[in-house]
Amino acid sequence: MTQTMSVGNSDVAVVNREPLSRGDVIRWWELRRIPYNLVLLVIGAVALYGAVWVIGGKRPELMWDAWPIAIPCFIYGFIANILYTLGWVVELWGRATDAAAARRRAVLTFRAGFALSCVLTSLPFWVAVLIRILDGQPFR
Numbered sequence: 001m002t003q004t005m006s007v008g009n010s011d012v013a014v015v016n017r018e019p020l021s022r023g024d025v026i027r028w029w030e031l032r033r034i035p036y037n038l039v040l041l042v043i044g045a046v047a048l049y050g051a052v053w054v055i056g057g058k059r060p061e062l063m064w065d066a067w068p069i070a071i072p073c074f075i076y077g078f079i080a081n082i083l084y085t086l087g088w089v090v091e092l093w094g095r096a097t098d099a100a101a102a103r104r105r106a107v108l109t110f111r112a113g114f115a116l117s118c119v120l121t122s123l124p125f126w127v128a129v130l131i132r133i134l135d136g137q138p139f140r
Contacts, residue, residue, distance in 0.1 A: 051128035
């Protein structure tokens with residue numbers, strides 16, 4: 001039987017009042033991977049579209065021959081997922097000393113990592129804005 005108890009602002013699941021099993025920990029992280037990737041995909045697409053718009057000064061046209069930008073995007077996504085996987089690896093490692101503390105840190109790590117990933121994924125847009133400002137080009 002799975003119960004959920006509130007610890008601070010986060011929900012920590014326990015099974016039969018015992019800490020999560022290794023499989024439960026991995027499942028917790030992996031159930032969040034697809035939404036994580038979808039959010040980063042949307043942010044990345046909007047950031048790239050916005051960057052092209054800001055630099056070009058006009059609405060960009062979508063092209064099918066955009067493969068040169070696709071390769072770095074896939075590499076970024078691959079690295080983001082490796083770092084995501086480290087979340088549950090570190091949680092499992094931390095459970096050796098204190099399972100409850102490791103769970104609390106895992107929830108905080110997920111939230112902080114997700115926020116940082118969103119900011120990093122939006123960087124192309126912000127860099128384009130900075131370039132435009134430093135170049136002295138007005139926004140219209």
